[in-house]
């Protein structure tokens with residue numbers, strides 16, 4: 473059977489693989505990009521609600537802070553190509569970007585297609601060979617070159633190979649975890665895989681009875697507590713009650729901390745909602761006691777109306793056994809408990825949706841075994857990693873795509889240089 477020979481072969485055409493192939497070809501390597509899907513960049517096209525959240529404009533240190541899964545590993549790569557370089561790169565491709573809340577960058581067109589097409593045009597311009605509908609089955613590692621074994625049993629010889637096949641989240645986009653076995657074969661450790669940026673499950677009665685289903689709380693401070701009731705992390709964003717538990721931006725950000733607590737063997741994890749994070753407990757209590765004293769004939773619900781969404785207020789009033797009665801008839805203790813719930817409503821979560829429904833995969837190829845300024849394997853010549861296959865995960869907001877593109881760029885450049893040396 474005829475063998476094809478390439479200097480750099482990139483497996484996977486997500487943001488990391490597309491960027492890696494562009495970087496490899498720009499640096500003079502004969503480059504092949506293989507993807508099992510019928511289209512490249514499927515997950516990129518659905519990111520940011522289909523508008524493609526290409527990167528984030530926050531300062532580099534902030535971006536790295538928003539990548540809680542081994543973000544610090546990226547410092548070396550960021551010194552070569554960072555989030556601002558991504559912005560320049562896309563503007564250079566003719567894709568104008570705009571900044572939205574929290575530094576998130578989107579194409580002005582609001583269309584993921586414009587981003588994906590710009591990358592595809594660049595690959596075309598650089599003469600990168602593209603094989604779609606081509607699942608890779610295995611890799612035979614050699615000393616001078618490696619062989620990519622396709623599902624069709626065809627073999628492709630390549631001087632260097634870049635694993636950019638992603639993680640296990642949302643498998644219909646093509647990311648089905650195929651690359652972990654190939655990394656293991658080269659001697660790499662795959663750290664435990666788990667869902668991150670994922671909705672959480674709860675057996676609380678108010679979830680089961682769907683009392684709060686569909687209710688969104690804006691700008692709350694949501695915390696994850698450990699089994700000593702100490703706060704592990706707090707995120708101030710919106711959240712949503714669902715029929716199975718909780719979701720929304722604050723929940724997604726907290727989710728990996730919950731999952732890690734559950735992975736330690738805890739059956740359930742406590743979360744706490746501060747629905748009025750800019751108010752102090754005692755001041756809040758004093759404020760409302762004063763209002764109540766001044767309005768003894770007013771109904772209690774009217775006193776607190778508008779402080780939180782009405783459904784949430786009704787829920788907390790019921791929880792604290794407060795009927796909609798005159799303020800003069802309510803005990804101070806009940807009001808103190810109600811105010812406490814505005815600030816510290818605790819509930820239990822006992823799981824998350826599965827990794828397939830998560831936005832991002834936690835765990836992956838151990839970063840300890842990858843050279844941070846080249847993305848090369850510490851064990852195998854000519855083997856490189858980039859993107860979500862690595863044990864790197866960030867919050868949603870452009871941080872994962874940034875990590876994918878930065879590691880892709882560095883892997884592509886270095887694979888090209890190694891293959892041409």
Ligand SMILES: Cc1cc2nc3c(=O)[nH]c(=O)nc-3n(C[C@H](O)[C@H](O)[C@H](O)COP(=O)(O)OP(=O)(O)OC[C@H]3O[C@@H](n4cnc5c(N)ncnc54)[C@H](O)[C@@H]3O)c2cc1C
Nearest residue numbers: 484486487488508520608637638646859860870871872873
């Ligand atoms: C709905 C959704 C929204 C998201 N929104 C955001 C966001 O707003 N901000 C953010 O930063 N991140 C977001 N993410 C995460 C982000 O999209 C991913 O982290 C990123 O796409 C990972 O890039 P990657 O190149 O590593 O892998 P992927 O994008 O997963 O691409 C991997 C590619 O490899 C191919 N492949 C896999 N196995 C094989 C094989 N055996 N043979 C050949 N090809 C193979 C696949 O077909 C696929 O095209 C979102 C994810 C999802 C699911």
